[in-house]
Amino acid sequence: MLQTFGLFVVLPILSIAILLTLIRLIKGPTLSDRVVALDLMTTLGIGVIAASAIVYHEPIFLDVALIVALVSFLGTIAFAYYVEKGTK
Numbered sequence: 001m002l003q004t005f006g007l008f009v010v011l012p013i014l015s016i017a018i019l020l021t022l023i024r025l026i027k028g029p030t031l032s033d034r035v036v037a038l039d040l041m042t043t044l045g046i047g048v049i050a051a052s053a054i055v056y057h058e059p060i061f062l063d064v065a066l067i068v069a070l071v072s073f074l075g076t077i078a079f080a081y082y083v084e085k086g087t088k
Contacts, residue, residue: 006055011048018044035079042072 018041025037046065053061 003055006051010051011055014044014048014051018048032083035076039072039076042068042075046072 021037021041021044025034025041028034028037046069049061049065049068053059053065
């Protein structure tokens with residue numbers, strides 16, 4: 001039951017959210033908008049990976065999601081450092 005729910009409800013909703021975020025990434029008027037959209041896309045991608053781990057019974061996918069989250073966090077920190085350094 002949980003696999004069916006994940007496959008037919010959660011994954012399409014996450015896919016639609018990724019498409020809407022992609023529009024913001026392309027149209028974003030400022031660099032900050034684009035970075036926030038990219039960060040949201042990575043978070044949604046992590047959700048897709050986690051839902052896929054549930055659907056396919058593959059716990060190794062959760063390790064991949066953890067690594068993607070770490071890289072995304074480091075990217076956000078690097079952007080914050082770049083913005084802070086530019087204002088001084």
